[in-house]
Amino acid sequence: MFIKNEIELQSIIKDGRSIEVELKTKVPPIEELARTVAAFANTQGGVILFGVGENGHIYDTPNGSVGKVVEGAKRLLSPVPPLELTEIYYDGKRISELFVKPTVQGPVLIKGAALKRVGSQIQPADKERIISLLSLKGLPQEELMTILETLAEAVSKQTIEIERLRKQQELENKWTARLGAWIWSGIIGAIIGYIFGLFFI
Incomplete structure:
Protein backbone atom coordinates (compact mmCIF):
# COMPACT_ATOMS: atom_id res chain seq x y z
CA MET A 1 0.00 0.00 0.00
CA PHE A 2 1.30 3.47 -0.88
CA ILE A 3 0.07 5.36 2.21
CA LYS A 4 1.16 3.83 5.52
CA ASN A 5 -0.49 6.07 8.13
CA GLU A 6 -2.53 9.23 8.76
CA ILE A 7 0.58 11.41 8.97
CA GLU A 8 1.61 10.32 5.48
CA LEU A 9 -1.95 10.88 4.24
CA GLN A 10 -2.01 14.40 5.70
CA SER A 11 1.28 15.19 3.96
CA ILE A 12 -0.01 13.98 0.60
CA ILE A 13 -3.27 15.92 0.95
CA LYS A 14 -1.34 19.06 1.90
CA ASP A 15 0.96 18.79 -1.14
CA GLY A 16 -1.96 18.19 -3.51
CA ARG A 17 -1.81 16.87 -7.07
CA SER A 18 1.58 16.06 -8.53
CA ILE A 19 3.32 13.71 -10.95
CA GLU A 20 2.61 10.86 -8.49
CA VAL A 21 -0.65 11.97 -6.84
CA GLU A 22 -4.16 12.54 -8.22
CA LEU A 23 -7.04 13.73 -6.02
CA LYS A 24 -10.68 13.01 -6.88
CA THR A 25 -13.57 14.49 -4.90
CA LYS A 26 -15.86 11.78 -6.28
CA VAL A 27 -15.70 8.62 -8.35
CA PRO A 28 -14.89 9.66 -11.95
CA PRO A 29 -16.27 8.18 -15.18
CA ILE A 30 -14.62 4.93 -16.29
CA GLU A 31 -12.68 6.40 -19.24
CA GLU A 32 -11.37 9.33 -17.18
CA LEU A 33 -10.01 6.92 -14.57
CA ALA A 34 -8.51 4.68 -17.26
CA ARG A 35 -6.64 7.64 -18.74
CA THR A 36 -5.23 8.58 -15.32
CA VAL A 37 -4.16 4.99 -14.61
CA ALA A 38 -2.49 4.63 -18.02
CA ALA A 39 -0.59 7.91 -17.61
CA PHE A 40 0.66 6.91 -14.14
CA ALA A 41 1.71 3.44 -15.33
CA ASN A 42 3.61 4.88 -18.29
CA THR A 43 5.50 7.39 -16.12
CA GLN A 44 6.64 6.33 -12.66
CA GLY A 45 3.48 5.05 -11.04
CA GLY A 46 1.39 6.91 -8.50
CA VAL A 47 -1.65 6.96 -6.27
CA ILE A 48 -5.21 8.14 -6.88
CA LEU A 49 -7.17 9.22 -3.81
CA PHE A 50 -10.96 9.19 -4.12
CA GLY A 51 -12.85 11.40 -1.70
CA VAL A 52 -10.22 14.13 -1.34
CA GLY A 53 -10.56 17.67 -2.72
CA GLU A 54 -7.86 20.09 -3.83
CA ASN A 55 -8.48 22.15 -0.70
CA GLY A 56 -7.92 19.12 1.51
CA HIS A 57 -11.62 18.66 2.20
CA ILE A 58 -12.55 15.01 2.78
CA TYR A 59 -15.61 13.51 1.09
CA ASP A 60 -17.06 10.09 1.86
CA THR A 61 -16.88 7.61 -1.03
CA PRO A 62 -19.77 5.12 -1.34
CA ASN A 63 -18.88 1.54 -0.44
CA GLY A 64 -17.93 -0.51 -3.51
CA SER A 65 -18.37 2.35 -5.99
CA VAL A 66 -14.66 2.79 -6.71
CA GLY A 67 -14.09 -0.92 -7.24
CA LYS A 68 -16.74 -1.06 -9.98
CA VAL A 69 -15.20 1.86 -11.86
CA VAL A 70 -11.70 0.39 -11.49
CA GLU A 71 -12.89 -2.88 -13.03
CA GLY A 72 -14.46 -0.96 -15.90
CA ALA A 73 -11.26 1.05 -16.43
CA LYS A 74 -9.19 -2.14 -16.57
CA ARG A 75 -11.24 -3.32 -19.54
CA LEU A 76 -10.11 -0.25 -21.51
CA LEU A 77 -6.39 -0.79 -20.81
CA SER A 78 -3.91 -2.99 -22.64
CA PRO A 79 -1.92 -4.34 -20.92
CA VAL A 80 -3.44 -3.83 -17.46
CA PRO A 81 -0.77 -2.48 -15.08
CA PRO A 82 -0.43 -3.76 -11.50
CA LEU A 83 -3.11 -2.07 -9.36
CA GLU A 84 -3.88 -2.15 -5.64
CA LEU A 85 -7.15 -0.76 -4.28
CA THR A 86 -7.53 -0.16 -0.54
CA GLU A 87 -9.66 1.92 1.81
CA ILE A 88 -8.55 4.39 4.47
CA TYR A 89 -10.73 5.99 7.13
CA TYR A 90 -9.89 9.59 7.94
CA ASP A 91 -11.98 11.77 10.25
CA GLY A 92 -14.63 9.07 10.13
CA LYS A 93 -14.91 9.20 6.33
CA ARG A 94 -13.95 6.58 3.77
CA ILE A 95 -11.15 7.41 1.34
CA SER A 96 -10.38 4.94 -1.44
CA GLU A 97 -6.76 4.65 -2.55
CA LEU A 98 -5.73 3.19 -5.90
CA PHE A 99 -2.00 2.52 -6.14
CA VAL A 100 -0.76 2.27 -9.74
CA LYS A 101 2.60 0.61 -10.26
CA PRO A 102 4.85 1.47 -13.23
CA THR A 103 4.33 -0.81 -16.20
CA VAL A 104 6.83 -3.60 -16.83
CA GLN A 105 5.05 -4.94 -19.93
CA GLY A 106 5.55 -2.08 -22.34
CA PRO A 107 3.32 0.98 -22.86
CA VAL A 108 -0.15 0.80 -21.32
CA LEU A 109 -2.59 1.85 -24.02
CA ILE A 110 -6.15 3.15 -23.74
CA LYS A 111 -8.08 2.86 -26.99
CA GLY A 112 -4.75 2.73 -28.83
CA ALA A 113 -3.38 5.88 -27.15
CA ALA A 114 -0.21 5.99 -25.05
CA LEU A 115 -0.31 8.67 -22.34
CA LYS A 116 2.15 9.95 -19.76
CA ARG A 117 2.11 12.12 -16.65
CA VAL A 118 3.78 15.54 -16.81
CA GLY A 119 3.47 17.24 -13.45
CA SER A 120 -0.22 16.94 -12.59
CA GLN A 121 -1.27 16.84 -16.26
CA ILE A 122 -1.89 13.99 -18.71
CA GLN A 123 -0.20 14.31 -22.10
CA PRO A 124 0.43 12.08 -25.13
CA ALA A 125 3.57 9.97 -24.70
CA ASP A 126 6.31 10.92 -27.14
Missing part, protein backbone atom coordinates in the same frame (compact mmCIF):
# COMPACT_ATOMS: atom_id res chain seq x y z
CA LYS A 127 8.41 8.52 -29.22
CA GLU A 128 11.30 8.46 -26.74
CA ARG A 129 9.02 7.62 -23.82
CA ILE A 130 7.37 4.78 -25.70
CA ILE A 131 10.75 3.31 -26.68
CA SER A 132 11.91 3.47 -23.07
CA LEU A 133 8.86 1.40 -22.05
CA LEU A 134 9.58 -1.33 -24.58
CA SER A 135 11.69 -4.23 -23.35
CA LEU A 136 14.59 -5.05 -25.65
CA LYS A 137 16.10 -7.83 -23.54
CA GLY A 138 17.25 -10.79 -25.60
CA LEU A 139 16.52 -9.07 -28.90
CA PRO A 140 19.04 -7.97 -31.55
CA GLN A 141 18.87 -4.24 -30.94
CA GLU A 142 20.62 -3.12 -34.13
CA GLU A 143 18.10 -4.94 -36.31
CA LEU A 144 15.00 -3.98 -34.35
CA MET A 145 15.74 -0.41 -33.28
CA THR A 146 14.62 1.06 -36.60
CA ILE A 147 11.39 -0.93 -36.43
CA LEU A 148 10.79 0.11 -32.83
CA GLU A 149 11.44 3.77 -33.62
CA THR A 150 8.98 3.63 -36.49
CA LEU A 151 6.40 1.92 -34.29
CA ALA A 152 6.92 4.38 -31.45
CA GLU A 153 6.62 7.37 -33.77
CA ALA A 154 3.41 5.97 -35.25
CA VAL A 155 1.86 5.37 -31.84
CA SER A 156 2.94 8.84 -30.67
CA LYS A 157 1.36 10.52 -33.71
CA GLN A 158 -1.78 8.42 -33.30
CA THR A 159 -2.03 9.44 -29.64
CA ILE A 160 -1.69 13.14 -30.51
CA GLU A 161 -4.41 12.80 -33.15
CA ILE A 162 -6.70 10.93 -30.75
CA GLU A 163 -6.21 13.65 -28.15
CA ARG A 164 -6.94 16.37 -30.74
CA LEU A 165 -10.14 14.64 -31.83
CA ARG A 166 -11.21 14.05 -28.23
CA LYS A 167 -10.78 17.74 -27.32
CA GLN A 168 -12.52 18.80 -30.54
CA GLN A 169 -15.44 16.53 -29.71
CA GLU A 170 -15.65 17.94 -26.19
CA LEU A 171 -15.67 21.48 -27.60
CA GLU A 172 -18.33 20.60 -30.18
CA ASN A 173 -20.48 19.00 -27.49
CA LYS A 174 -20.26 22.19 -25.42
CA TRP A 175 -21.22 24.36 -28.41
CA THR A 176 -24.08 21.98 -29.28
CA ALA A 177 -25.40 22.27 -25.74
CA ARG A 178 -25.09 26.07 -25.86
CA LEU A 179 -26.76 26.25 -29.26
CA GLY A 180 -29.63 24.13 -27.97
CA ALA A 181 -30.02 26.43 -24.98
CA TRP A 182 -29.99 29.50 -27.23
CA ILE A 183 -32.61 28.00 -29.55
CA TRP A 184 -34.89 27.07 -26.68
CA SER A 185 -34.41 30.50 -25.11
CA GLY A 186 -35.39 32.09 -28.42
CA ILE A 187 -38.48 29.89 -28.77
CA ILE A 188 -39.59 30.54 -25.20
CA GLY A 189 -38.96 34.26 -25.65
CA ALA A 190 -41.02 34.30 -28.83
CA ILE A 191 -43.91 32.46 -27.13
CA ILE A 192 -43.86 34.84 -24.16
CA GLY A 193 -43.75 37.81 -26.54
CA TYR A 194 -46.69 36.43 -28.53
CA ILE A 195 -48.78 35.83 -25.38
CA PHE A 196 -47.88 39.29 -24.08
CA GLY A 197 -48.96 40.78 -27.39
CA LEU A 198 -52.33 38.99 -27.30
CA PHE A 199 -53.25 40.28 -23.88
CA PHE A 200 -51.63 43.67 -23.60
CA ILE A 201 -51.42 45.18 -27.07
Whole structure:
Protein backbone atom coordinates (compact mmCIF):
# COMPACT_ATOMS: atom_id res chain seq x y z
CA MET A 1 0.00 0.00 0.00
CA PHE A 2 1.30 3.47 -0.88
CA ILE A 3 0.07 5.36 2.21
CA LYS A 4 1.16 3.83 5.52
CA ASN A 5 -0.49 6.07 8.13
CA GLU A 6 -2.53 9.23 8.76
CA ILE A 7 0.58 11.41 8.97
CA GLU A 8 1.61 10.32 5.48
CA LEU A 9 -1.95 10.88 4.24
CA GLN A 10 -2.01 14.40 5.70
CA SER A 11 1.28 15.19 3.96
CA ILE A 12 -0.01 13.98 0.60
CA ILE A 13 -3.27 15.92 0.95
CA LYS A 14 -1.34 19.06 1.90
CA ASP A 15 0.96 18.79 -1.14
CA GLY A 16 -1.96 18.19 -3.51
CA ARG A 17 -1.81 16.87 -7.07
CA SER A 18 1.58 16.06 -8.53
CA ILE A 19 3.32 13.71 -10.95
CA GLU A 20 2.61 10.86 -8.49
CA VAL A 21 -0.65 11.97 -6.84
CA GLU A 22 -4.16 12.54 -8.22
CA LEU A 23 -7.04 13.73 -6.02
CA LYS A 24 -10.68 13.01 -6.88
CA THR A 25 -13.57 14.49 -4.90
CA LYS A 26 -15.86 11.78 -6.28
CA VAL A 27 -15.70 8.62 -8.35
CA PRO A 28 -14.89 9.66 -11.95
CA PRO A 29 -16.27 8.18 -15.18
CA ILE A 30 -14.62 4.93 -16.29
CA GLU A 31 -12.68 6.40 -19.24
CA GLU A 32 -11.37 9.33 -17.18
CA LEU A 33 -10.01 6.92 -14.57
CA ALA A 34 -8.51 4.68 -17.26
CA ARG A 35 -6.64 7.64 -18.74
CA THR A 36 -5.23 8.58 -15.32
CA VAL A 37 -4.16 4.99 -14.61
CA ALA A 38 -2.49 4.63 -18.02
CA ALA A 39 -0.59 7.91 -17.61
CA PHE A 40 0.66 6.91 -14.14
CA ALA A 41 1.71 3.44 -15.33
CA ASN A 42 3.61 4.88 -18.29
CA THR A 43 5.50 7.39 -16.12
CA GLN A 44 6.64 6.33 -12.66
CA GLY A 45 3.48 5.05 -11.04
CA GLY A 46 1.39 6.91 -8.50
CA VAL A 47 -1.65 6.96 -6.27
CA ILE A 48 -5.21 8.14 -6.88
CA LEU A 49 -7.17 9.22 -3.81
CA PHE A 50 -10.96 9.19 -4.12
CA GLY A 51 -12.85 11.40 -1.70
CA VAL A 52 -10.22 14.13 -1.34
CA GLY A 53 -10.56 17.67 -2.72
CA GLU A 54 -7.86 20.09 -3.83
CA ASN A 55 -8.48 22.15 -0.70
CA GLY A 56 -7.92 19.12 1.51
CA HIS A 57 -11.62 18.66 2.20
CA ILE A 58 -12.55 15.01 2.78
CA TYR A 59 -15.61 13.51 1.09
CA ASP A 60 -17.06 10.09 1.86
CA THR A 61 -16.88 7.61 -1.03
CA PRO A 62 -19.77 5.12 -1.34
CA ASN A 63 -18.88 1.54 -0.44
CA GLY A 64 -17.93 -0.51 -3.51
CA SER A 65 -18.37 2.35 -5.99
CA VAL A 66 -14.66 2.79 -6.71
CA GLY A 67 -14.09 -0.92 -7.24
CA LYS A 68 -16.74 -1.06 -9.98
CA VAL A 69 -15.20 1.86 -11.86
CA VAL A 70 -11.70 0.39 -11.49
CA GLU A 71 -12.89 -2.88 -13.03
CA GLY A 72 -14.46 -0.96 -15.90
CA ALA A 73 -11.26 1.05 -16.43
CA LYS A 74 -9.19 -2.14 -16.57
CA ARG A 75 -11.24 -3.32 -19.54
CA LEU A 76 -10.11 -0.25 -21.51
CA LEU A 77 -6.39 -0.79 -20.81
CA SER A 78 -3.91 -2.99 -22.64
CA PRO A 79 -1.92 -4.34 -20.92
CA VAL A 80 -3.44 -3.83 -17.46
CA PRO A 81 -0.77 -2.48 -15.08
CA PRO A 82 -0.43 -3.76 -11.50
CA LEU A 83 -3.11 -2.07 -9.36
CA GLU A 84 -3.88 -2.15 -5.64
CA LEU A 85 -7.15 -0.76 -4.28
CA THR A 86 -7.53 -0.16 -0.54
CA GLU A 87 -9.66 1.92 1.81
CA ILE A 88 -8.55 4.39 4.47
CA TYR A 89 -10.73 5.99 7.13
CA TYR A 90 -9.89 9.59 7.94
CA ASP A 91 -11.98 11.77 10.25
CA GLY A 92 -14.63 9.07 10.13
CA LYS A 93 -14.91 9.20 6.33
CA ARG A 94 -13.95 6.58 3.77
CA ILE A 95 -11.15 7.41 1.34
CA SER A 96 -10.38 4.94 -1.44
CA GLU A 97 -6.76 4.65 -2.55
CA LEU A 98 -5.73 3.19 -5.90
CA PHE A 99 -2.00 2.52 -6.14
CA VAL A 100 -0.76 2.27 -9.74
CA LYS A 101 2.60 0.61 -10.26
CA PRO A 102 4.85 1.47 -13.23
CA THR A 103 4.33 -0.81 -16.20
CA VAL A 104 6.83 -3.60 -16.83
CA GLN A 105 5.05 -4.94 -19.93
CA GLY A 106 5.55 -2.08 -22.34
CA PRO A 107 3.32 0.98 -22.86
CA VAL A 108 -0.15 0.80 -21.32
CA LEU A 109 -2.59 1.85 -24.02
CA ILE A 110 -6.15 3.15 -23.74
CA LYS A 111 -8.08 2.86 -26.99
CA GLY A 112 -4.75 2.73 -28.83
CA ALA A 113 -3.38 5.88 -27.15
CA ALA A 114 -0.21 5.99 -25.05
CA LEU A 115 -0.31 8.67 -22.34
CA LYS A 116 2.15 9.95 -19.76
CA ARG A 117 2.11 12.12 -16.65
CA VAL A 118 3.78 15.54 -16.81
CA GLY A 119 3.47 17.24 -13.45
CA SER A 120 -0.22 16.94 -12.59
CA GLN A 121 -1.27 16.84 -16.26
CA ILE A 122 -1.89 13.99 -18.71
CA GLN A 123 -0.20 14.31 -22.10
CA PRO A 124 0.43 12.08 -25.13
CA ALA A 125 3.57 9.97 -24.70
CA ASP A 126 6.31 10.92 -27.14
CA LYS A 127 8.41 8.52 -29.22
CA GLU A 128 11.30 8.46 -26.74
CA ARG A 129 9.02 7.62 -23.82
CA ILE A 130 7.37 4.78 -25.70
CA ILE A 131 10.75 3.31 -26.68
CA SER A 132 11.91 3.47 -23.07
CA LEU A 133 8.86 1.40 -22.05
CA LEU A 134 9.58 -1.33 -24.58
CA SER A 135 11.69 -4.23 -23.35
CA LEU A 136 14.59 -5.05 -25.65
CA LYS A 137 16.10 -7.83 -23.54
CA GLY A 138 17.25 -10.79 -25.60
CA LEU A 139 16.52 -9.07 -28.90
CA PRO A 140 19.04 -7.97 -31.55
CA GLN A 141 18.87 -4.24 -30.94
CA GLU A 142 20.62 -3.12 -34.13
CA GLU A 143 18.10 -4.94 -36.31
CA LEU A 144 15.00 -3.98 -34.35
CA MET A 145 15.74 -0.41 -33.28
CA THR A 146 14.62 1.06 -36.60
CA ILE A 147 11.39 -0.93 -36.43
CA LEU A 148 10.79 0.11 -32.83
CA GLU A 149 11.44 3.77 -33.62
CA THR A 150 8.98 3.63 -36.49
CA LEU A 151 6.40 1.92 -34.29
CA ALA A 152 6.92 4.38 -31.45
CA GLU A 153 6.62 7.37 -33.77
CA ALA A 154 3.41 5.97 -35.25
CA VAL A 155 1.86 5.37 -31.84
CA SER A 156 2.94 8.84 -30.67
CA LYS A 157 1.36 10.52 -33.71
CA GLN A 158 -1.78 8.42 -33.30
CA THR A 159 -2.03 9.44 -29.64
CA ILE A 160 -1.69 13.14 -30.51
CA GLU A 161 -4.41 12.80 -33.15
CA ILE A 162 -6.70 10.93 -30.75
CA GLU A 163 -6.21 13.65 -28.15
CA ARG A 164 -6.94 16.37 -30.74
CA LEU A 165 -10.14 14.64 -31.83
CA ARG A 166 -11.21 14.05 -28.23
CA LYS A 167 -10.78 17.74 -27.32
CA GLN A 168 -12.52 18.80 -30.54
CA GLN A 169 -15.44 16.53 -29.71
CA GLU A 170 -15.65 17.94 -26.19
CA LEU A 171 -15.67 21.48 -27.60
CA GLU A 172 -18.33 20.60 -30.18
CA ASN A 173 -20.48 19.00 -27.49
CA LYS A 174 -20.26 22.19 -25.42
CA TRP A 175 -21.22 24.36 -28.41
CA THR A 176 -24.08 21.98 -29.28
CA ALA A 177 -25.40 22.27 -25.74
CA ARG A 178 -25.09 26.07 -25.86
CA LEU A 179 -26.76 26.25 -29.26
CA GLY A 180 -29.63 24.13 -27.97
CA ALA A 181 -30.02 26.43 -24.98
CA TRP A 182 -29.99 29.50 -27.23
CA ILE A 183 -32.61 28.00 -29.55
CA TRP A 184 -34.89 27.07 -26.68
CA SER A 185 -34.41 30.50 -25.11
CA GLY A 186 -35.39 32.09 -28.42
CA ILE A 187 -38.48 29.89 -28.77
CA ILE A 188 -39.59 30.54 -25.20
CA GLY A 189 -38.96 34.26 -25.65
CA ALA A 190 -41.02 34.30 -28.83
CA ILE A 191 -43.91 32.46 -27.13
CA ILE A 192 -43.86 34.84 -24.16
CA GLY A 193 -43.75 37.81 -26.54
CA TYR A 194 -46.69 36.43 -28.53
CA ILE A 195 -48.78 35.83 -25.38
CA PHE A 196 -47.88 39.29 -24.08
CA GLY A 197 -48.96 40.78 -27.39
CA LEU A 198 -52.33 38.99 -27.30
CA PHE A 199 -53.25 40.28 -23.88
CA PHE A 200 -51.63 43.67 -23.60
CA ILE A 201 -51.42 45.18 -27.07
